[in-house]
Amino acid sequence: MKNDLKPARLAPRDILRVGAVGLRARRARVVLSALGIAIGIATMVAVVGLSESSRADLMDRLDRLGTNLLTAEAAEDPMGGEVELPKNAVAMVERIGPVRQVTATADVDARIRRSDVVPEERSAGVIAQAARIDLLSTLGGEVEKGTWLTPAGERLPTTVLGARAADRLGVTRAGQTIMMNDTRVVVVGILAPLELVPTLDRVALVGFPAAERYFGFDGHPTTVFERSTDASVEDVRAVLARTISPGNEAVVKVSRPSDALAAKAATDEGLTNLMLGLGAVALLVGGVGVANTMVISVLERRQEIGLRRSLGATRQAIRLQFLTESLLLSALGGVTGALLGAAATYGFAQVQGWTAVVPPWSLAGGLAATLLLGVVAGLYPAIRAARLHPTVALNGT
Template structure:
């Protein structure tokens, strides 16, 4: 007599797995929403942090492209005796003789203050410096004038002053024609400059011409900063000869720098801060994963009779495991989807409010999806195995 073969258990198709998993979630909507919220907060935080950091970096890079990386500055260093060095008065003209140099300008610090009136104490400077400037400065820095006009061959010899945007703000000056007190006499404000990202020191300065500075303000004529622009491909070559050109006798007393390096460093430094915030987002995501695991464990305890009935009708341990694992994955995916949407919206809103280009890297979305699947898998393994180990008879007799 032949032994009768037991029929093989039916296989669950992917659509069946999704349908069974979704049915389990629909039966507990409030708990599902609260559990998915933890995942959503973690994912939204991570995407928003990455997106805002990427938007800020993109803005800096666009700013670098617009301003150019071919601006070099020359300033005096220190002598071998540790004293402050000086640049020769003819330094700007010497820099202009370098072949690839397109334009060069200079500023020189003046030992005086600028105030709205002589009744204000000299110690109250407001952080504003007074500097002499050559007429080529605005062209070299590729800056603009918000109001009024820039120094020219006539006004550089007269008691006229141009204020940087921050200097004007601190002095409370919003229009030209106003007079300020400098060096024991009145100077007329003829212009207010716009922002200077590559030369922020100009934004905090009151600028007068070299000739009037020497005649009325006791300026020595030695420049303290030289700004130079050359062809992009010649920057390094010019940089290598600037010190010897400016001060042939003591090139070691000259410092040469590239202002655009500071903006590039800011873009790089943003990554370190991003990593810290990503860590906080990962903690929130971990807490959300614990919430999902807790929800699934409670679900197994509450649905013991359902599990027992399914087992008694022929469901295998593997099918029960897949059912609860799919529920965990769907729950995490729901939180991940909501978190991705809110993270992208937060990035876009913040970037537009700062006039930045909104950037959400595709790899951030991909990482969010991967993180939610990983969290869902880890959070669902133990509850799924616990459900699969339940004996059908014990489960059906449990009240």
């Protein structure tokens, strides 16, 4: 009875053990090859993580600030004339059903100086505006130092400075005075930065009655701020201009401040795509390094391959050995890179005060990319090793 001899098949555990032998024997080369892949994966994971963390922080800020704030300003007159909002603009907007809060500010013709010893031509780059006392509650702002305008204070020569205006004037506390034209004005408060309306960080705010009494203000608002229910923002936006200026809505420009923050997220997304491209290039370079390492490994281990083939190892076993070695090398770089990318995201988010967000898909995608890269980089060396004839391989030629 004739028995056919069949080559034994290697178990998965044996394949992993044999594939790991080559890595342990050339540790320095393995570390350098894996480093290229680690850099690429770390870059990609960190870019995605930082982008998502930044976007999550931005969305949190938008939720806190609200996306239901609309502003209305006088648009440029195509005929070149001067356009002003009507004095009763606030009262007219209040008649819109879904509107909850309405307030306004207005430009005031006043040159601001730190004191009367400063020449008038040397202003601090701070502008004066009149404000209604309900401005702060409508915008969701906060007073950092001192107090806000009161019903009595809005009639007196008192002012509340924006955060940047206070820095430019050198005012550090409430109770100090500044000059507005030739009038000495008492600073009663300093605002915290207003994210939705950053232009107010650079202004000195006085009450409407005080602006009319001391600075010749004519009562026409420059900007109207309105908050409505979240569900009705677009409906209010559609009728706001024609409500303020019936029959000539083209002279009123309506905008939503939160759109600027949302646009920032879109800008960040474009930068993220660019950085992902750079990470992909680094990953490709790492893949070339792995392929180079595997080709050299085949050349250096020709006699080992010939010995294994002469002892009965099949071509498939040789292919699996070197393909496994390539996969392990890529996986080592991928896991290291994923950990480094996640650590970088967490560290930078902590410094910025963000909540660290590392999407699971970025980690899974990075590892999948490294495994695919390992297959591609190791396929040719594995096939080349399997094609070596045992006699030729043993002779080292």
